[in-house]
Amino acid sequence: MTTSTGIAGYTYGSDAVAKSPISMEDFELLKQTVMFTEEDERYLRLAGEVLQDQVEAILDLWYSFVGSHGHLVHYFENPSGKLIEEYLAAVRRRFTQWIMDTCTRSYDQDWLNYQQEIGLRHHHLKKNQTDQVQSVPHIGLRYLIAFIYPITATIKPF
Secondary structure, eight states: OBOTTSOBTOOTTSTTSOOOSSOHHHHHHHHHHTTOOHHHHHHHHHHHHHHTTTHHHHHHHHHHHHHTOHHHHGGGBOTTSOBOHHHHHHHHHHHHHHHHHHHHSOOSHHHHHHHHHHHHTTSTTTTTTTTTOOOOSOOOHHHHHHTHHHHHHHHTTO
16 A cells, blocks of 8 residues: 555555554553653654654664664565565665654654554564565564664764
8 A cells, every 4th residue: 555655555644554552641651651751752853854854874774784683684584585675675665754753743643553553564463464575474572672772872873
């Protein structure tokens, strides 16, 4: 599915997106748990302005990091271990939009729902379906959590 953004699989705000099982009240508690405040939101908006012209360079850095670690690039390979280039490219377009969404969108129910959708696309319930590829069926939560650090640490110079 290609949306008005021209990004295949980008379904933000549509009926095709899974509803988050996390209520807005629970989301507020999660934000408190990670010490996320209105000031953080303000700085993310500013970051969006700064980063919009640098997103490709950011993704070059992130993709280089993933590509240099066989256990990470494995999630973009077919069952015989061959890299699925078109899958990498499709994910990259959505990743580009995710960076801008993180910086510019309101953290409302639509945002929360789309984060659920992204999570499902890493889980065996929806992995590989968006791009109709045959890759590994699941990305372990440990790598999603661990990937938070490289993403936040490497974006600082931008």
